[in-house]
Amino acid sequence: MPKVKRHPSKQAPTGWEDIEPTLDEYEDKINEGSVGGNGSNLTETEPHEGKRKVEALWPVFKIHHQKSRYIFDLFYKRKAITRELYDFCIKEGYADKNLIAKWKKQGYENLCCLRCIQPRDTNFGTNCICRVPKSKLEEGRIVECVHCGCRGCSG
Structure with a gap:
């Protein structure tokens, strides 16, 4: 089965070429390596012996957190990407805007x-x-x- 490439709905802003490989690595981790063999149903390919039912999706949550944190750090901490590129990543679903909004508050x-x-x-x-x-x-x-x-x- 060929790999399905995610295409943005509109033209990507400048700077996208710099962060795209890292975001693709996170997507590959979710689809293949650490979660499930060939990108099929995650719970079928993940070894589940001795695990609780809720533990099957923990790797997905972890990678989702890492991907959102990467974009958050680029924009808010290192100021390495523009607002336009940040908004593009949020709109296209590469980062969780609600989680990032919480990270900006004290205590979260x-x-x-x-x-x-x-x-x-x-x-x-x-x-x-x-x-x-x-x-x-x-x-x-x-x-x-x-x-x-x-x-x-x-x-």
């Missing part, structure tokens, strides 16, 4: 995913366990988010 700089701050997704209507600071947890306790596999993103 290292947020792993949006599901961790939604109270409706937890048993008791609170934030995810990975949002609790490690200093507040008992000594030696290993914290792992049920939604994305994060081991503590509150700092």
Whole structure:
């Protein structure tokens, strides 16, 4: 089966050639290498013996986070891309604009995913366990988010 290339809906702005290879690497990781063999159904090709049901998509969340963080760092931290290119990446779905909006707020700089701050997704209507600071947890306790596999993103 041939690889399906994602084509932008309009002409890419200047600077796209510089970041496209890195974004293609992230897409390749999702489609082939770390998630599922040949890009077919992710849960069928991923080895699942001994894993919980929710653990199958953790690699996808991780790569999605890395891809959004890459674009966030290029625009806000290093100022290496223009606003036009940043908006293009958001519009074309290369980065999650809601996650990036949270990263700009104090206390959410290292947020792993949006599901961790939604109270409706937890048993008791609170934030995810990975949002609790490690200093507040008992000594030696290993914290792992049920939604994305994060081991503590509150700092």
